[in-house]
Amino acid sequence: MTETTTAAAQDTLGRPAPGQRHVVAALFVDFGDKSRPPRARYECVPCNYASPIATGVNAVTAFVATAAHEHRITCINYQEAS
Numbered sequence: 001m002t003e004t005t006t007a008a009a010q011d012t013l014g015r016p017a018p019g020q021r022h023v024v025a026a027l028f029v030d031f032g033d034k035s036r037p038p039r040a041r042y043e044c045v046p047c048n049y050a051s052p053i054a055t056g057v058n059a060v061t062a063f064v065a066t067a068a069h070e071h072r073i074t075c076i077n078y079q080e081a082s
Protein backbone atom coordinates (compact mmCIF):
# COMPACT_ATOMS: atom_id res chain seq x y z
CA MET A 1 0.00 0.00 0.00
CA THR A 2 1.34 3.40 -0.94
CA GLU A 3 0.42 6.49 0.94
CA THR A 4 1.15 9.99 -0.24
CA THR A 5 1.56 12.59 2.43
CA THR A 6 1.63 16.28 1.74
CA ALA A 7 3.57 18.19 4.31
CA ALA A 8 1.72 21.31 5.33
CA ALA A 9 3.37 23.91 7.48
CA GLN A 10 1.32 25.30 10.29
CA ASP A 11 0.83 29.02 10.32
CA THR A 12 1.73 29.59 13.92
CA LEU A 13 4.40 32.23 13.55
CA GLY A 14 3.86 35.94 13.72
CA ARG A 15 1.42 35.77 16.57
CA PRO A 16 2.16 37.39 19.91
CA ALA A 17 2.72 35.04 22.78
CA PRO A 18 -0.20 34.84 25.22
CA GLY A 19 0.16 37.27 28.07
CA GLN A 20 2.46 39.55 26.14
CA ARG A 21 0.44 42.64 25.61
CA HIS A 22 3.19 45.02 24.71
CA VAL A 23 3.83 44.02 21.15
CA VAL A 24 6.20 46.34 19.41
CA ALA A 25 7.46 44.19 16.58
CA ALA A 26 6.07 41.35 14.54
CA LEU A 27 7.31 38.76 12.13
CA PHE A 28 4.73 37.88 9.52
CA VAL A 29 5.07 34.60 7.67
CA ASP A 30 2.86 33.43 4.84
CA PHE A 31 3.68 29.84 3.96
CA GLY A 32 1.91 30.08 0.62
CA ASP A 33 0.69 27.03 -1.25
CA LYS A 34 1.26 25.22 -4.53
CA SER A 35 0.64 28.35 -6.59
CA ARG A 36 2.15 30.92 -4.21
CA PRO A 37 5.67 30.97 -2.84
CA PRO A 38 6.15 31.52 0.88
CA ARG A 39 6.70 35.10 1.98
CA ALA A 40 7.81 36.81 5.15
CA ARG A 41 8.22 40.35 6.44
CA TYR A 42 9.13 42.04 9.67
CA GLU A 43 7.64 45.17 11.17
CA CYS A 44 8.67 47.24 14.15
CA VAL A 45 5.90 49.53 15.34
CA PRO A 46 7.70 52.14 17.48
CA CYS A 47 10.33 52.99 14.89
CA ASN A 48 7.98 52.54 11.95
CA TYR A 49 10.23 50.01 10.32
CA ALA A 50 8.92 47.61 7.68
CA SER A 51 11.32 45.20 6.12
CA PRO A 52 11.39 44.27 2.48
CA ILE A 53 9.32 41.14 1.80
CA ALA A 54 11.31 37.94 1.55
CA THR A 55 9.92 35.57 -1.08
CA GLY A 56 10.76 31.93 -1.66
CA VAL A 57 11.57 29.05 0.68
CA ASN A 58 15.26 29.79 1.09
CA ALA A 59 14.78 33.53 1.45
CA VAL A 60 12.00 33.11 4.00
CA THR A 61 13.99 30.58 6.02
CA ALA A 62 16.98 32.87 6.21
CA PHE A 63 14.81 35.89 6.88
CA VAL A 64 12.93 34.28 9.77
CA ALA A 65 16.21 33.26 11.34
CA THR A 66 17.78 36.69 11.21
CA ALA A 67 15.20 39.47 10.74
CA ALA A 68 14.43 40.25 14.37
CA HIS A 69 18.05 40.04 15.45
CA GLU A 70 19.29 42.19 12.60
CA HIS A 71 16.71 44.85 13.25
CA ARG A 72 17.52 44.99 16.95
CA ILE A 73 21.05 46.00 16.11
CA THR A 74 19.80 49.22 14.56
CA CYS A 75 16.44 49.73 16.27
CA ILE A 76 16.37 52.72 18.59
CA ASN A 77 13.81 50.96 20.78
CA TYR A 78 16.29 48.28 21.72
CA GLN A 79 19.05 50.68 22.57
CA GLU A 80 19.23 50.95 26.31
CA ALA A 81 19.40 54.46 27.66
CA SER A 82 22.67 55.01 29.40
Ligand SMILES: [Zn+2]
Binds near residue numbers: 045046049075076077
Ligand atom coordinates in the same frame (compact mmCIF):
# COMPACT_ATOMS: atom_id res chain seq x y z
ZN1 LIG B 1 12.62 49.03 15.46
